[in-house]
Amino acid sequence: MNNRITLDDLMGMPVGEISGLPVEQLALLLDDLAEERARLKRLDDWLNGALALRYGERARALRHALGKDAGTVRIEEAEGFVAICDLPKKPEYDxxxxxxxxxxxxxxxxxxxxxxxxxxxxxxxxxxxxxxxxxxxxxxxxxxxxxxxxxxxxxxxxx
Structure with missing residues (x-):
């Protein structure tokens, strides 16, 4: 029998009950959370890479046509979808x-x-x-x- 608390279990538990868990359980939950964050970061990078591949060149061309180096452009897609492509400015000064x-x-x-x-x-x-x-x-x-x-x-x- 496995008494290990999962991240999903936490959502139904009061914070006071969570704070009373054995320290080893808390450590395992923190490990799980770190792994989930890393997994979500990888997924975010992967999906945004795909979006950059799909829209990056068209967005660059639109910005160029508008005389912009950065900023937001909108690309009309099928079924009423609009891809909003943002390239934020991040100026740095010496x-x-x-x-x-x-x-x-x-x-x-x-x-x-x-x-x-x-x-x-x-x-x-x-x-x-x-x-x-x-x-x-x-x-x-x-x-x-x-x-x-x-x-x-x-x-x-x-x-």
Whole structure:
């Protein structure tokens, strides 16, 4: 007889009951979940590869005809289906060149804020290594938020 709880079993169980399962059961469920995520990722990659093969060239040609390098195009299909093909823009900017551009705008007597948003980021690792007087200077501007908690179970190493 197999008493192993499956991912499908979890859907019908209260969270409090799940939290009371033996740790080995929880570890097995986490393993199952990792395998399912990996399987779904492979399926997603495979299906999107097929869609790219089917629509990629036509979408590229449509974008080219519209004078677009990226963006969304629509391809009419049979039975009223429409393939929506999106190629998102993901611009990246060289930070050193941006700083130089900001200084050029300032040298012209203009305000760079009229053209760009400037966000200053502080590395948490660097913040932790700063001397106390520097840290105190930045503390009023700092708000610490936390993300979603994550949990893993590490199996004991075999002896």
């Amino acid at each position: 930070q050193g060149k941006l700083r130089a551009a900001v200084e050029t705008i300032r040298s012209w007597g203009s305000n760079p804020d009229d053209y760009i948003g400037i966000e200053i980021k502080v590395s948490e690792t660097r913040y932790g290594a700063w001397p106390p007087e520097i840290r105190r200077l930045f503390e009023p501007a700092r708000t610490l938020r936390v993300g979603k908690p994550g949990f893993r179970l590490e199996r004991p190493k075999p002896r």
